[in-house]
Amino acid sequence: MTISAGPVRILVADDHQVVRAGFAALLDSQPDFEVVGTASDGTEAVRASRELRPDVVLMDIRMPGMDGIEATRQLCGPGGTGAHVPRVLILTTFDLDEYVYDALRAGASGFLLKDVTAERLFDAVRVIAAGEALLAPSVTRRLISEFAQQRPTASQPAISLAPLTPRETEVLSLIAEGLSNPEIAGRLVVSEETVKTHVSRVLAKLGLRDRTQAVIAAYESGLVVPGAGRAG
Numbered sequence: 214m215t216i217s218a219g220p221v222r223i224l225v226a227d228d229h230q231v232v233r234a235g236f237a238a239l240l241d242s243q244p245d246f247e248v249v250g251t252a253s254d255g256t257e258a259v260r261a262s263r264e265l266r267p268d269v270v271l272m273d274i275r276m277p278g279m280d281g282i283e284a285t286r287q288l289c290g291p292g293g294t295g296a297h298v299p300r301v302l303i304l305t306t307f308d309l310d311e312y313v314y315d316a317l318r319a320g321a322s323g324f325l326l327k328d329v330t331a332e333r334l335f336d337a338v339r340v341i342a343a344g345e346a347l348l349a350p351s352v353t354r355r356l357i358s359e360f361a362q363q364r365p366t367a368s369q370p371a372i373s374l375a376p377l378t379p380r381e382t383e384v385l386s387l388i389a390e391g392l393s394n395p396e397i398a399g400r401l402v403v404s405e406e407t408v409k410t411h412v413s414r415v416l417a418k419l420g421l422r423d424r425t426q427a428v429i430a431a432y433e434s435g436l437v438v439p440g441a442g443r444a445g
Contacts, residue, residue, distance in 0.1 A: 219247075220244070220245050220246055220247040221245060221246050221247070221268050221269060221338060221339070221342040222247050222249045222265070222266070222267045222268045222269070223240050223246055223247065223248050223249065223267055223268065223269050223270075223271065223338065224248075224249060224250050224251065224252065224258065224261055224262055224265060224267040224269075224270045224271070224299070225237045225240070225248060225250075225251045225252070225270075225271045226251070226252040226253075226254075226255070226257070226258035226261075226270060226271065226272045226273055226276070226281065226284070227251075227252075227253070227271070227273040227276070227304065228253050228254055228273060228275075228276040228277055229273075230253070232273075232327065233251050233253065234251075236271055236304075236334070237251055239331050239334060239335075240271075240334070240335075240338065243335055245339075246335075246338065249265045249267050250264075250265045250267070253276070254276045254277055254278045254279060255276050255278060255279030255280055255281055255283055255284030256278055256279045256284070258270065258272060258279075258281075258284045258288075259279070259284050259287050259288060262288055262299055266297050266299075267299050268299060268300065268342050269299060269300050269301075269302055269338055269341050269342050270288065270299045270300070270301045270302070271302050271304055271338075272284060272285055272301050272302065272303055272304065272316075272321070273303075273304045273305075274303060274304070274305050274312045274316060275312070280312075281303065281304075281312075281316060282312055282315050282316050282319050283319075285301045285303070285316055285319040285320050285321050286319040286320060288301060288320070289301055289319065289320025289321070289422070290319060290320050300322045300341045300342065300344075300423075301316075301320065301321040301322060302321070302322065302323055302324065302325060302337060302338065302341050303316045303317075303321045303323065303324035303325070304324070304325055304326075304327050305324055305325070305326060305327065306326070306327055317425055317426075317429060318429060320422065320426075321425070322341050322422070322423050322425055323337070323340075323341060323425060325337050344423060372419060372430045372433055372434045373434070374419070374430075374434050374436060376418040376419065377415060377418060377419070380401075380411060381411055381414055381415050381418070382436065383401070384397060384401075384408065384411040384412060384415060385415050385427060385430070385431050385436060386431060386436055386437055387400060387401075388412065388415075388424055388427050388428060388431065389427070389428050389431035389432065389436065389437040390437075391428075394408045394409055394412065395408075412424070412427075415427060
């Protein structure tokens with residue numbers, strides 16, 4: 214997705230009116246944000262996204278009717294909204310909500326807890342809008358490992374890492390550890406620009422949207438074994 218020039222266009226989807234209005238008001242207070250609409254359920258979120266073409270959708274998971282997971286899948290998955298695909302930032306009450314992993318697989322770029330501070334919310338939207346994934350290293354390891362262990366992937370077609378060079382495979386494994394680009398550069402003793410190039414090639418070769426999807430691919434391909442050899 215290409216972010217439009219000007220303010221980041223945001224849609225807020227949550228079934229609780231107070232929460233929805235609160236997030237919208239907070240975001241609208243920032244000069245580089247524009248809240249273009251709100252939605253009270255998944256169906257409305259999909260319809261509004263197609264009409265308003267936001268850059269970022271703040272998406273609650275648990276909503277009546279169509280939930281946030283299915284809405285995310287319709288917006289970001291195959292056969293979604295077409296040329297315009299917004300980035301979805303999941304809102305959840307618990308950091309290990311059983312639905313978070315499903316939302317990430319559906320195409321979400323990250324998640325936030327609903328009790329997030331205003332500054333953290335602003336930072337998160339900017340990170341997502343810039344095309345990065347919003348998963349802190351500790352959250353990456355804990356969340357993805359937890360659900361990779363709980364959810365056997367034998368029924369899912371394993372992603373092939375064959376297109377990757379050995380160095381790109383190494384970079385993917387470090388992404389799965391939750392390392393940032395500067396941290397990967399330090400680990401491999403290369404420049405940050407070189408790391409960015411490797412990351413871009415990994416995403417392009419594997420047809421992945423962002424680092425969140427790369428983390429999931431690393432686990433589901435068997436490149437990284439949950440709980441084994443992770444950095445502390």
